[in-house]
Amino acid sequence: EPEVTQTPSHQVTxxxxxxxxxxxxxxxxxxxxxxxxxxxxxxxxxxxxxxxEISEKSEIFDDQFSVERPDGSNFTLKIRSTKLEDSAMxxxxxxxxxxxxxxxxxxxxxxxxx
Amino acid sequence: xxxxxxxQPEMSVQEAETVTLSCTYDTSESDYYLFWYKQPPSxxxxxxxxxxxxxxxxxxENRFSVNFQKAAxxxxxxxxxSQLGDAAMxxxxxxxxxxTLGRLYFGRGTQLTVWP
Numbered sequence: 164e165p166e167v168t169q170t171p172s173h174q175v176t177x178x179x180x181x182x183x184x185x186x187x188x189x190x191x192x193x194x195x196x197x198x199x200x201x202x203x204x205x206x207x208x209x210x211x212x213x214x215x216e217i218s219e220k221s222e223i224f225d226d227q228f229s230v231e232r233p234d235g236s237n238f239t240l241k242i243r244s245t246k247l248e249d250s251a252m253x254x255x256x257x258x259x260x261x262x263x264x265x266x267x268x269x270x271x272x273x274x275x276x277x
Numbered sequence: 278x279x280x281x282x283x284x285q286p287e288m289s290v291q292e293a294e295t296v297t298l299s300c301t302y303d304t305s306e307s308d309y310y311l312f313w314y315k316q317p318p319s320x321x322x323x324x325x326x327x328x329x330x331x332x333x334x335x336x337x338e339n340r341f342s343v344n345f346q347k348a349a350x351x352x353x354x355x356x357x358x359s360q361l362g363d364a365a366m367x368x369x370x371x372x373x374x375x376x377t378l379g380r381l382y383f384g385r386g387t388q389l390t391v392w393p
Contacts, residue, residue: 194378205320205385206368211378218378251318264310264372264379268322 165189167269169255175275176245184240184272186255191255196256196266197230199223206254212238247277279304281371290359292393298354298387300369310372311345311352312381315359319364325367326365328352356389364391 168187176182188195197209211218212230229241236258242249252273256266290296302311311324328336330346336343339389340360344353356363369384 171290198382206381206383208380208382211380213378219380221380225304251327254322256322258379262379265312265324265327266372266381267331268314268326270319270321273320 172202173273185237188257190255194258198254199251201251278343281384291388314368314372
């Protein structure tokens, strides 16, 4: 069964550094999302993406964040200058936007900012 | 913004028994979808079951079923014949199809422990 994959599984970075989190959505999906989950808290929406542009972004998704679909398979989240509070689990999700609107999640990337 | 509330931070159940996880939500929309996701220790989010708001019939997937009460804005998950592999964090999520591409709003989760 096709699934969403994410790399790396764990990324440790120093405050102020740039990180790129990578996702490969399910191949016939056209709608992509990033969510994050700070340890012990609820999963929060960051951004949705379709047709090579951002569809919607949350108040969390400030100028330090950007997303890109550099080729036909990858979907990336870049954090330009990481802060301690960016430490979280980042989940990529994709959807076919069928009548059921199901989103399929990747296994997540644990980002630790020191 | 839509809010999703899971009032039970932790629940436990004996193997083979039945457990019900609660979820309530707040919305002014009439057309929406509700989901339960399971997050085992691996932290992968796995879709368990979905419910369309326009459907009166409660969704069922094998041992998992929901009790959807639209007027009460309640969406509980029942797990029958609980198995050790059901131990996980369970998230209730609301999807508003009216927003641009839609986003999921999650509750804080219920940690389910299954005792042998």
